[in-house]
Amino acid sequence: MNIVVDHIQKKFGETPIIKDLSFQVESGQVLGLLGPNGAGKTTTLRMILDILRPDDGSITFEGKKINHHIRNTIGYLPEERGIYQKYSVLDTLMYFGRLKNLSKRKSHVEAVRLLDRFGMIEYLDVPVSHLSKGWQQKLQFLITIIHDPEIIILDEPFWGLDPLNQEMLRKQILQFKEKGKVVLLSTHQLNEAEALCDYFVMIDEGEVVLKGKLEEIRRDFQENMVIIETEENLEDLKKIPQIQKIVVENRRAILHIDKNVSLAPVLQRIVSTVNITKLEVNKPSLNDVFLETIRQRRTEAK
Amino acid sequence: MKQLWVIISWEFFRHFKSRSFLIATFISPLIFSLIVLIPSFFLSDAGTQVPRIIGCVELDSTRICEKIKARLDDLFFFTNQAPSVHLVKIEGDTTDYLRAQFKKVARLKSELDSLENVYNTIKERRKYIYQKPKTRTREKLLRQTYEELLQARESRDMTLLEYEKQKARVDSAWHDALIRKADELLRTQTLEGYILVNREDFEAGRVEFHSLLPAGFLQIEPLRHALQVAVVEERLNKEGIRVDKIQEWLHPVEIREIQLQGENKQEFDFMVNYLGPIILVLFLFISIFTSSGFLFNGVLKEKTNRVIEILLSSVSTLQLMAGKILALGFLGILQILIWFGLTALLIGLQVLNIHQINFLTLQNAGLFLLYFVLGYLYFASIFVGVGSLFSSEEDAHHLNQFMRLLSIFPILLAILVLEIPNSLIVRLLSFIPPLTPTFMILRTPFGNPPEIDYLISTAIMVVSIVINIFFAARLFKIGSLLYGKKPTFREIFKLAFSRL
Numbered sequence: 001m002n003i004v005v006d007h008i009q010k011k012f013g014e015t016p017i018i019k020d021l022s023f024q025v026e027s028g029q030v031l032g033l034l035g036p037n038g039a040g041k042t043t044t045l046r047m048i049l050d051i052l053r054p055d056d057g058s059i060t061f062e063g064k065k066i067n068h069h070i071r072n073t074i075g076y077l078p079e080e081r082g083i084y085q086k087y088s089v090l091d092t093l094m095y096f097g098r099l100k101n102l103s104k105r106k107s108h109v110e111a112v113r114l115l116d117r118f119g120m121i122e123y124l125d126v127p128v129s130h131l132s133k134g135w136q137q138k139l140q141f142l143i144t145i146i147h148d149p150e151i152i153i154l155d156e157p158f159w160g161l162d163p164l165n166q167e168m169l170r171k172q173i174l175q176f177k178e179k180g181k182v183v184l185l186s187t188h189q190l191n192e193a194e195a196l197c198d199y200f201v202m203i204d205e206g207e208v209v210l211k212g213k214l215e216e217i218r219r220d221f222q223e224n225m226v227i228i229e230t231e232e233n234l235e236d237l238k239k240i241p242q243i244q245k246i247v248v249e250n251r252r253a254i255l256h257i258d259k260n261v262s263l264a265p266v267l268q269r270i271v272s273t274v275n276i277t278k279l280e281v282n283k284p285s286l287n288d289v290f291l292e293t294i295r296q297r298r299t300e301a302k
Numbered sequence: 303m304k305q306l307w308v309i310i311s312w313e314f315f316r317h318f319k320s321r322s323f324l325i326a327t328f329i330s331p332l333i334f335s336l337i338v339l340i341p342s343f344f345l346s347d348a349g350t351q352v353p354r355i356i357g358c359v360e361l362d363s364t365r366i367c368e369k370i371k372a373r374l375d376d377l378f379f380f381t382n383q384a385p386s387v388h389l390v391k392i393e394g395d396t397t398d399y400l401r402a403q404f405k406k407v408a409r410l411k412s413e414l415d416s417l418e419n420v421y422n423t424i425k426e427r428r429k430y431i432y433q434k435p436k437t438r439t440r441e442k443l444l445r446q447t448y449e450e451l452l453q454a455r456e457s458r459d460m461t462l463l464e465y466e467k468q469k470a471r472v473d474s475a476w477h478d479a480l481i482r483k484a485d486e487l488l489r490t491q492t493l494e495g496y497i498l499v500n501r502e503d504f505e506a507g508r509v510e511f512h513s514l515l516p517a518g519f520l521q522i523e524p525l526r527h528a529l530q531v532a533v534v535e536e537r538l539n540k541e542g543i544r545v546d547k548i549q550e551w552l553h554p555v556e557i558r559e560i561q562l563q564g565e566n567k568q569e570f571d572f573m574v575n576y577l578g579p580i581i582l583v584l585f586l587f588i589s590i591f592t593s594s595g596f597l598f599n600g601v602l603k604e605k606t607n608r609v610i611e612i613l614l615s616s617v618s619t620l621q622l623m624a625g626k627i628l629a630l631g632f633l634g635i636l637q638i639l640i641w642f643g644l645t646a647l648l649i650g651l652q653v654l655n656i657h658q659i660n661f662l663t664l665q666n667a668g669l670f671l672l673y674f675v676l677g678y679l680y681f682a683s684i685f686v687g688v689g690s691l692f693s694s695e696e697d698a699h700h701l702n703q704f705m706r707l708l709s710i711f712p713i714l715l716a717i718l719v720l721e722i723p724n725s726l727i728v729r730l731l732s733f734i735p736p737l738t739p740t741f742m743i744l745r746t747p748f749g750n751p752p753e754i755d756y757l758i759s760t761a762i763m764v765v766s767i768v769i770n771i772f773f774a775a776r777l778f779k780i781g782s783l784l785y786g787k788k789p790t791f792r793e794i795f796k797l798a799f800s801r802l
Contacts, residue, residue, distance in 0.1 A: 013796070049615045050618075051611075051614045051615065071616065072616075074615065076612065076615035078608065078611040080611055081608050081611075082604075082606075082607030082608030082609045082611075082612075083607065083609060084607075084609060085607070086316075087316070096612065096616070098305075099305055099308055153615075
């Protein structure tokens with residue numbers, strides 16, 4: 001199974017939400033869809049789910065447009081979560097299972113199996129409103145996977161979970177990957193994304209600003225970022241032509257160095273120019289990449 | 303299709319098992335029916351078989367009360383011939399003081415009578431003296447009797463003055479005592495009211511009615527009728543017309559009301575055939591708004607607790623909307639069938655007399671179901687479309703109340719239908735979609751509308767429903783994902799016509 005998102009665009013009224021977005025995700029891959037608030041992540045997921053239709057471009061599953069059968073192979077955990085409060089845990093799970101085309105019997109069997117596996121079997125007949133928030137969130141996750149979907153779309157899945165449930169979810173996502181399922185993960189928690197995703201698509205204002213595997217992204221940033229700590233004036237550093245940009249944060253300065261030059265002579269020149277207490281060739285975290293990329297875009301936009 | 307049935311059965315059973323459905327099916331109709339029927343039972347004599355007791359205070363002993371009572375007994379009675387209004391003459395209690403005063407007045411009266419006699423005797427004597435030939439004795443006698451006459455007249459006039467003064471005082475005290483007693487009986491609720499009459503006013507056709515409650519509420523119509531007859535009888539009697547004939551002429555006219563029902567004619571019972579269809583319309587209203595209300599709240603709740611997003615990842619918006627509308631439509635039909643069943647049970651137990659209630663026919667039951675389905679689909683599509691636009695129950699609640707108020711409007715206009723069921727204005731109003739179900743259900747038993755009206759109203763409803771569902775689906779599709787923001791009317795309008 002693969003999902004191909006091909007140059008999709010979406011406007012709400014006159015406001016463009018998704019300007020041009022393309023990416024692809026394969027079986028056994030966890031794709032991280034990253035971006036600041038309002039970047040268009042949820043709209044993208046809703047278009048993949050056919051809740052919204054793109055104005056232009058296409059989304060295909062194994063080369064086919066979404067249909068009734070494909071829809072039943074998708075499990076979706078939305079960011080805005082809720083659940084019927086009055087009904088029992090079993091009834092709720094069964095209903096959503098049946099909406100995914102499971103027979104009554106099969107949905108019952110699967111619901112009981114899942115509740116047992118996730119340690120919720122004692123809550124079988126309990127109304128959802130009697131469950132704690134954590135248990136309710138676990139139940140929402142079970143609703144997402146009751147039909148053993150091929151494609152799992154998780155929108156901010158770690159939001160509001162306690163550390164125990166976060167660990168459970170992490171393990172589950174890795175298991176999905178092992179089982180060869182397609183996982184699409186939209187999150188703000190970049191450390192989680194870093195640990196789980198194989199491929200990243202970072203979007204901002206409806207456009208892809210960065211995409212690739214983690215190592216590729218890191219490499220791009222690693223080669224041109226040096227962090228120094230000094231109490232001296234940094235004006236002299238601006239005279240070094242290989243330094244393209246200096247970002248000062250208190251005593252710390254991030255130096256962006258031309259990617260096409262060798263780093264060693266530049267480092268030597270930096271050391272000889274200013275008195276440095278600490279020098280670090282940066283191996284950027286996903287968080288750094290995210291922040292820097294967005295910051296760059298904002299600066300360019302200004 | 304399978305998922306559509308899953309939604310239908312889920313929505314159907316979750317509302318079927320709810321307390322609100324039980325209340326809407328059994329308790330609300332009962333309360334509505336009682337609200338409509340109880341006042342009419344109270345205001346109707348025939349309904350209760352309990353006679354009303356009215357007092358009669360007669361300010362002079364002219365036996366007017368007896369005459370009024372006789373007319374009331376003739377004119378108003380229950381099926382068992384017992385009078386429905388009892389007129390009780392109020393007799394005053396006489397105190398020692400009042401008795402002494404009565405004696406004093408009686409003494410003055412006899413004194414006055416004797417003085418009158420003396421005066422008349424002197425006058426007679428003077429007449430006799432006049433007739434004698436003129437002599438010196440005659441002149442002397444005339445002068446002497448003249449002195450006596452003046453004296454007698456003065457004494458008589460003085461006594462008359464005293465008598466009138468005393469009599470007025472005693473009469474007033476007597477009337478006060480009578481009224482005091484009647485008021486006391488009113489206050490202890492022994493009497494519902496009393497009439498106050500005297501000969502002069504009675505002949506002029508003026509009578510006072512005293513009561514604790516407003517006279518209109520007590521329905522003094524029978525009393526007014528009996529008084530009218532008694533006064534006319536009195537006046538005719540004064541003109542010298544034979545009393546036995548008067549009785550015959552004034553015998554009330556009995557009007558039997560017969561209503562043409564298609565090919566048949568049937569006797570019209572106000573209680574059953576006037577209030578019945580109103581109750582029927584209230585039932586229709588309960589049914590439509592129970593189902594639409596469930597739908598509205600359901601959509602709103604799913605939106606506020608965000609379940610809708612999971613639902614929409616499994617089924618299309620159209621499937622979800624259709625599933626909800628159909629499920630609650632079936633629930634409404636079930637509710638109506640329960641009412642049909644209860645009606646059949648009441649007929650079986652002979653609590654309801656099917657021959658007396660003209661509109662209880664299978665054809666009308668079918669029409670009731672038809673207009674329920676049309677009315678429900680019409681309002682449900684509006685409720686579901688508009689309900690999906692709101693994110694907070696509070697905002698939506700105001701709109702829901704406004705919608706309900708708007709939908710009560712046809713019931714307020716129902717009086718028009720009751721007056722002239724097939725007039726042009728009523729026919730035109732029946733073709734305006736929000737009014738159609740109510741108006742057609744009301745017109746059916748009253749006016750027996752022409753077939754073409756059923757066809758036109760159904761066609762108009764079907765077209766309106768299609769248009770409503772088209773826009774509701776568009777609003778639902780966008781509205782169900784719209785969180786946090788309260789849309790303006792302009793935005794709603796734009797959404798309805800925008801590309802999804």
